[in-house]
Amino acid sequence: MKIRVRNLNKSYHLHPVLALQEAEFGAYELEGLIGPNGAGKSTLMGLLTQRIPPTSGNIWFDIDGHEHNLRTMRVHEVARLGLVKTNQRIQGFESLSIRDSLRLAATAHSQETLRGVLDKNQIDDDIESEIDHYLSLFSFSNPNGYALSGGEKKLLDILRCLVLKPRMLLMDEPTAGLPDDITQQVMRLVVEKARAQQMRVLIVEHDLELIWSFCDYVHFLSDGEMLFQGTPENVKKNRVVAEKYMGV
Amino acid sequence: MAYLIFSISLLLIYMGLAQLLHVQFGMLGIPNFGVVGFWGFGMYGVAVFNVQFGWPFLFALVITCLLVAILAYGLGMLILRLEGQAILCATLAFSAIVTLLVITEKWLTFGVVGLGTIQYPVRIGAATEIIYFMLLLLIIGSFQLAINKLHQSRLGRLTIAIRDNEELAASLGKDTFKTKLILFTLTSCLMGMLGGLSAPLNQFLTPNMLVPGVTFAVWIALVLGGKENTFGAMLGVFITFGLFDILVETYLPVSPEYAVMVPNFKLFLYGAVLVAVLVYRPAGILNNRQAHTRWPNADLS
Numbered sequence: 001m002k003i004r005v006r007n008l009n010k011s012y013h014l015h016p017v018l019a020l021q022e023a024e025f026g027a028y029e030l031e032g033l034i035g036p037n038g039a040g041k042s043t044l045m046g047l048l049t050q051r052i053p054p055t056s057g058n059i060w061f062d063i064d065g066h067e068h069n070l071r072t073m074r075v076h077e078v079a080r081l082g083l084v085k086t087n088q089r090i091q092g093f094e095s096l097s098i099r100d101s102l103r104l105a106a107t108a109h110s111q112e113t114l115r116g117v118l119d120k121n122q123i124d125d126d127i128e129s130e131i132d133h134y135l136s137l138f139s140f141s142n143p144n145g146y147a148l149s150g151g152e153k154k155l156l157d158i159l160r161c162l163v164l165k166p167r168m169l170l171m172d173e174p175t176a177g178l179p180d181d182i183t184q185q186v187m188r189l190v191v192e193k194a195r196a197q198q199m200r201v202l203i204v205e206h207d208l209e210l211i212w213s214f215c216d217y218v219h220f221l222s223d224g225e226m227l228f229q230g231t232p233e234n235v236k237k238n239r240v241v242a243e244k245y246m247g248v
Numbered sequence: 249m250a251y252l253i254f255s256i257s258l259l260l261i262y263m264g265l266a267q268l269l270h271v272q273f274g275m276l277g278i279p280n281f282g283v284v285g286f287w288g289f290g291m292y293g294v295a296v297f298n299v300q301f302g303w304p305f306l307f308a309l310v311i312t313c314l315l316v317a318i319l320a321y322g323l324g325m326l327i328l329r330l331e332g333q334a335i336l337c338a339t340l341a342f343s344a345i346v347t348l349l350v351i352t353e354k355w356l357t358f359g360v361v362g363l364g365t366i367q368y369p370v371r372i373g374a375a376t377e378i379i380y381f382m383l384l385l386l387i388i389g390s391f392q393l394a395i396n397k398l399h400q401s402r403l404g405r406l407t408i409a410i411r412d413n414e415e416l417a418a419s420l421g422k423d424t425f426k427t428k429l430i431l432f433t434l435t436s437c438l439m440g441m442l443g444g445l446s447a448p449l450n451q452f453l454t455p456n457m458l459v460p461g462v463t464f465a466v467w468i469a470l471v472l473g474g475k476e477n478t479f480g481a482m483l484g485v486f487i488t489f490g491l492f493d494i495l496v497e498t499y500l501p502v503s504p505e506y507a508v509m510v511p512n513f514k515l516f517l518y519g520a521v522l523v524a525v526l527v528y529r530p531a532g533i534l535n536n537r538q539a540h541t542r543w544p545n546a547d548l549s
């Protein structure tokens with residue numbers, strides 16, 4: 001399982017923000033993507049999920065030896081392939097309760113049809129028990145109500161993605177806006193799923209301790225270019241990374 | 249008495265339009281400002297097929313509904329990917345085109361001269377109007393049941409998600425465009441059906457029936473009652489159309505010299521009620537929740 005990128009470019013108003021000749025993500029269970037503010041990390045993740053249309057370039061998603069060209073796909077098709085992203089900025093459905101929001105994510109699209117409106121039983125027990133499981137792991141102030149604080153909304157955003165059972169999960173600054181203890185809990189869950197081979201994970205984070213302690217491989221992005229890639233030890237030792245990012 | 253039945257039959261038609269707009273805007277966030285276009289196309293379609301071609305009413309109605317569905321599908325393909333404001337303009341323009349075509353294509357519609365007479369599909373002497381009214385009541389009732397069912401369904405949950413944050417819904421694997429297209433086509437087609445059913449009520453059609461005022465009346469009703477539930481929309485119609493058009497305009501005793509002022513006074517009252525509702529109950533009369541009515545796609549946060 002991996003994402004392969006070739007000559008991927010993104011410019012806004014002729015101003016290039018991302019230029020990747022060649023890159024691969026997902027070869028390891030947990031990978032990190034780091035770089036200074038404005039380096040293009042979120043842009044790259046948006047390009048991978050097709051949420052942002054590239055200026056040029058190609059992206060392939062390799063699933064069990066079968067290559068899918070993501071460039072020809074729409075956002076929902078990419079998600080259905082199992083490539084899913086959590087959001088840096090808070091996103092949510094303000095009229096859906098926490099439970100309904102998770103139900104929405106867990107429900108197969110084949111059930112959300114006009115014919116499905118006539119189904120007697122709109123509650124799916126498998127989905128309910130899975131949602132109960134997630135809601136028992138995390139303490140929302142009112143699990144049967146709405147996500148209130150920014151932290152709860154951010155957590156819900158991540159849980160929605162987990163409920164989708166992605167093949168590959170992209171996490172854009174998961175810890176920003178989350179309280180420390182919840183961050184720990186989320187990371188424990190994500191790492192557990194990655195180690196159990198249930199999904200691959202790519203994390204964008206400014207919290208480098210988190211990157212060093214969980215990731216098997218780290219990509220360093222600066223000014224839209226991939227300047228260095230390697231194991232956490234090698235990245236830590238690298239002079240370019242130190243100069244451009246860690247302010248040494 | 250006959251006039252009262254005519255009025256409340258028309259009231260039911262407007263309630264139906266408000267229910268359908270509730271699905272389009274209240275549930276999916278599609279700001280359809282071309283209600284009168286779909287309704288008018290349906291009305292004139294049935295009239296043309298029935299009067300000009302001599303087709304039986306029911307057959308004319310079915311064919312017209314099909315045509316409206318095709319039209320709505322085509323229009324939906326063009327506009328449903330666009331931002332809210334663009335959809336608003338496009339649908340408004342669509343309805344203007346329908347009205348214009350009705351005026352200019354005299355060989356089909358007789359233009360401003362008017363087209364008639366459209367007979368009721370079944371005629372049972374004096375009871376005809378009442379039976380037709382009952383039929384409309386049945387249709388509006390089944391709309392209500394169907395929309396309730398939709399609200400409780402998985403599809404209904406998806407529509408709310410699309411209204412709130414379409415991009416996020418898509419990123420969860422939902423084909424938001426297809427969902428919007430299917431429901432927009434279906435509800436617009438039903439607006440056309442209500443138009444077709446209005447044809448025998450009006451009997452004689454003129455282009456001045458297809459004014460944007462029809463669209464606005466339905467929208468005002470939706471805002472008054474609250475876009476979040478169908479009862480709100482229906483209550484809104486009852487207040488605007490029922491109270492003002494039927495009661496005030498027809499039954500309020502005013503001396504002839506003031507009678508000309510009534511329609512203007514009505515518009516003034518519409519406005520006043522609308523402002524009062526927006527100030528004191530921004531989410532509609534039936535809604536307790538705080539100002540929740542957001543313009544779709546205006547969310548830049």
Ligand SMILES: Nc1ncnc2c1ncn2[C@@H]1O[C@H](COP(=O)(O)OP(=O)(O)OP(=O)(O)O)[C@@H](O)[C@H]1O
Nearest residue numbers: 012013017035036037038039040041042043044088
């Ligand atoms: N819609 C847009 N229009 C114009 N410029 C944009 C747009 N989106 C992003 N940019 C620019 O692209 C560059 C990369 O932005 P991006 O959000 O990918 O950075 P990032 O690495 O995620 O930064 P951060 O760590 O702050 O989240 C920035 O310079 C940003 O200003």
Ligand SMILES: [Mg+2]
Nearest residue numbers: 041042043088
């Ligand atoms: Mg970012």
